[in-house]
Amino acid sequence: MKNKGSLREKEKLISEIVEISHLIYQKGFVSATDGKISARLENGNIICTPTSISKGELKKSQIVEVDPEGNLVYGIYKPSTEIKMHLFIYKQRKDINAIVHAHPPFATAFATAALSLEGFTLPEVIINLGKIPLAKYATPSTDEVPLSIQPFIENCDAFLLQNHGAVTLGTNLKDAYFKMEKLEHYAMVVLLARILGGEKNLSNEDLKKLSDISLKIYGKKIKI
Ligand SMILES: [Zn+2]
Known part of the structure; x- marks a missing residue:
């Protein structure tokens, strides 16, 4: 029975990865074969999108499975070197079971200008995403990438990768x-607000009230 349950769980997650891959491609959050989506299975293995396949054309049969160390368990394709960052995050965040990495244009514009989105402006973004820091530039596919995000993994569910893109957990x-959709929308709003003279951040008093409400309604403290 357990195996049947696990199989159903895996099939469901594979369908969801394909659905979200198509969605991020249609929304322009990635171009060509960019981006990576992954999910953690009950047994600790990770299923993810393969290398060199467009998210817009991805099929269920192309999904790859790796163990927590990144060794290929199943798949016709390779997982791509960006899996390193995903595995690094899963190891440190037991509460996280899925990761989306994309290059959405507004969020990536901030990342490319070396600007974080750390200000506290929109209540819903603060409650859902908390602080959105900028991880220092790291050469793709090297061990520099996990090191660059290390300072933010514990407390952040969304961050920008300098001169690269964004990650949401x-x-x-x-x-x-x-979270990726919200991050991109937020980046667009902040950019527009800057054209109109700049966004106004909430005061500490407003943040405190928001944190109390978040705790009361959603049972979670906001991460400031
Ligand atoms: Zn990327």
């Missing part, structure tokens, strides 16, 4: 995807 795939 979720308790499940939908959660990680919605």
